[in-house]
Amino acid sequence: MMELETGRLLLRPYTMDDLDFFASLWEDPEVVRYIGEGVTRTRAEAEDRLRRIMDGYASGYGLLAMWHTQNRRLVGHAGLVRQEVDGKSEIELGYWLARDSWGHGLATEAAVALRDHAFNDISLHRIISLIQPANAASIAVAERVGMKLEREATFKGQAVCVYSMLPEAHRSNNSSHSGLSCN
Numbered sequence: 001m002m003e004l005e006t007g008r009l010l011l012r013p014y015t016m017d018d019l020d021f022f023a024s025l026w027e028d029p030e031v032v033r034y035i036g037e038g039v040t041r042t043r044a045e046a047e048d049r050l051r052r053i054m055d056g057y058a059s060g061y062g063l064l065a066m067w068h069t070q071n072r073r074l075v076g077h078a079g080l081v082r083q084e085v086d087g088k089s090e091i092e093l094g095y096w097l098a099r100d101s102w103g104h105g106l107a108t109e110a111a112v113a114l115r116d117h118a119f120n121d122i123s124l125h126r127i128i129s130l131i132q133p134a135n136a137a138s139i140a141v142a143e144r145v146g147m148k149l150e151r152e153a154t155f156k157g158q159a160v161c162v163y164s165m166l167p168e169a170h171r172s173n174n175s176s177h178s179g180l181s182c183n
Contacts, residue, residue, distance in 0.1 A: 001057040001064070004113045011064040011078060011110060014053055018065050019043075021074040021098075022050045030099050034135040036156060060122075061091065066110055068101070075101040078110035080118055083130065085162065086153055093118065093127045095141065102137070111145045119167045129163040130155050133182050139163070146170060152182050 001013040014022065025031050026041035026049070041049070056062045063079035076097030083092045093114050095107045118124040128150075129142045139161065147163035154160070161182030 001060070001062060002117075004064070004117055005069075006109045006113045008068060008070055009075075009106065009110055009113070010067040010069055011113065012067060013057055014050060014063070014065045014077070016050070016054075018074060019047055019050055021065075022046055022077075025076070025096065025098060028099055031096060034132040034138065035096065036158065063094065066095075066097070066106065068106070074098075075106055076110075078107070078114060080114055080124075080127070083128075083155070085128070085130065085155055090128050091118065091124055091126070093129050093145075093147075095138075107138075107141045108144050111141055115145050115165065115170065119170045123167075125167065127165050130160045131163060131182075132158060133161055139182075149182055 003013070004011040023043045023046035026046040029040050032038055032040055053063050059082065061080050061082050063077045063081060065074055066076040066078055067073070068075045076095065078095035081092045081094055083090050093111055095110055097107055115127065118127050129138070129147055130153075131138045131142060142163040145165070146169055147165045148169070150162045150164040152159065153162050
């Protein structure tokens with residue numbers, strides 16, 4: 001798995017040394033509010049999920065630990081993740097942060113780096129983000145990086161907004177709103 005650097009972040013593969021931080025994300029009900037069913041997880045469940053993320057790196061995709069280079073600590077994770085949506089394989093650009101790191105532009109910074117990597121380095125033909133309709137902060141990040149609302153869908157039993165972007169939109173840097181709404 002690769003590493004990506006931004007002005008303030010190093011996105012790098014998780015290791016088992018990151019388990020305390022990873023478990024802390026899953027233990028915070030506000031952090032997981034819009035993740036899946038919005039249910040917290042035990043440390044043992046978090047450890048199992050972390051091992052699966054690390055095993056998945058062989059595919060070339062996965063969530064990367066988000067290290068804040070100035071504060072010298074983990075603040076969240078982001079990555080490109082293979083998902084099955086409506087019977088179709090898609091690559092999702094996903095991001096979540098520890099609550100004390102919200103509101104500082106870090107999710108957008110990571111998402112821009114991953115978007116650029118997806119289109120410029122690994123030549124993906126499309127990326128999506130799956131966002132629950134009430135998650136206004138995540139919708140704002142998707143729109144700031146140029147994604148457009150494509151449709152509503154059900155993903156793993158949850159209603160989600162499917163935001164998408166093609167390389168052409170990235171090249172034209174057209175970030176106007178699609179006019180659709182998902183709620």
